[in-house]
Amino acid sequence: DTAVSQTPKYLVTQMGNDKSIKCEQNLGHDTMYWYKQDSKKFLKIMFSYNNKELIINETVPNRFSPKSPDKAHLNLHINSLELGDSAVYFCASSQVVSGSYNEQFFGPGTRLTVL
Amino acid sequence: QQPVQSPQAVILREGEDAVINCSSSKALYSVHWYRQKHGEAPVFLMILLKGGEQKGHDKISASFNEKKQQSSLYLTASQLSYSGTYFCGLGGSEKLVFGKGTKLTVNP
Numbered sequence: 001d002t003a004v005s006q007t008p009k010y011l012v013t014q015m016g017n018d019k020s021i022k023c024e025q026n027l028g029h030d031t032m033y034w035y036k037q038d039s040k041k042f043l044k045i046m047f048s049y050n051n052k053e054l055i056i057n058e059t060v061p062n063r064f065s066p067k068s069p070d071k072a073h074l075n076l077h078i079n080s081l082e083l084g085d086s087a088v089y090f091c092a093s094s095q096v097v098s099g100s101y102n103e104q105f106f107g108p109g110t111r112l113t114v115l
Numbered sequence: 116q117q118p119v120q121s122p123q124a125v126i127l128r129e130g131e132d133a134v135i136n137c138s139s140s141k142a143l144y145s146v147h148w149y150r151q152k153h154g155e156a157p158v159f160l161m162i163l164l165k166g167g168e169q170k171g172h173d174k175i176s177a178s179f180n181e182k183k184q185q186s187s188l189y190l191t192a193s194q195l196s197y198s199g200t201y202f203c204g205l206g207g208s209e210k211l212v213f214g215k216g217t218k219l220t221v222n223p
Contacts, residue, residue: 033210041200043157043213056210090156103147103170104211106156 003027004107006091012113013081020077021110023091031055032074033104034066035090043090049074050096081114088112116141118205120214127193127221135188135217137203145206146179146186151216152199161188162206193221 004025013019025032033056034046048056049068063079074091091107119138127133137146145164148171149157161171163179163186171177176189190197198221204211 041151041216043202043216045210045212048210103159103162104149104157105159108156 001026004091004093004105006089006107006110008110009108010111010113012115014115015081015083017081018077018079019081019112020075021089021091021112023074023076023107025072025091025093025105025107027093027095027105029093029095029105030071031094031096032068032071033092033094034074034076035092035106037088037090037109039087047074047076078112081112083114086112086114116205117212118203118214120201120203120217122217123215124218125220127219129193129195129221129223131193131221133190133193133219135190135201135203135219137186137188137205137214139184139205141184141205143179143181143184143186143205146177147204147206147211148175148177148186148188149202149204149213150197150199151202157202160201190219193219195221195223197221 007022031050033048037043046060047066052068065077068074088109088111090109092104094104121136148160151157179186200216200218202213202216204213
């Protein structure tokens with residue numbers, strides 16, 4: 001059984017388009033994240049949700065909008081895609097215990113290419 | 116604040132040892148280590164917590180020096196499967212801030 005899954009795995013689109021990436025976890029975790037990994041492999045957090053509530057919103061253009069319909073799902077919608085949005089986007093989840101953050105389980109990633 | 120990892124890259128022969136360091140300019144609460152193989156997702160290796168608690172794999176060891184604000188990952192008797200990029204992440208109250216990674220290549 002896949003613990004954290006993302007769809008699609010690859011996304012190729014034109015500049016200016018709007019696209020969404022979906023993430024689901026079946027680990028029963030209460031916290032989910034979106035990370036962006038650029039061409040230099042730098043892994044940077046974008047958003048984090050705890051029990052469907054947004055708790056981290058890093059300096060990300062407001063063209064990016066996360067949505068968490070329930071604890072097991074965290075989607076990412078991107079409007080007006082730009083060339084610089086090309087990257088691999090990872091979803092992850094973890095369980096927070098007494099304010100302490102445990103290991104994060106990453107999804108397989110979505111490689112977004114904006115032409 | 117992003118942690119600083121060193122070295123940026125290291126090449127080993129199978130069976131050799133390596134140490135990867137992770138330094139912070141701020142006091143450490145917890146340090147997380149992950150390994151990412153090419154084209155794959157990062158995979159959890161270990162968490163070191165303030166106070167000495169560790170959670171992780173038996174075959175990998177790490178240290179956490181709160182005073183020096185530094186953590187080191189020790190890879191002994193390296194195997195080909197150890198190749199990949201190693202990331203340390205500094206754990207605060209809500210998020211991990213990852214370093215830029217150390218690329219480890221193990222050759223036969």
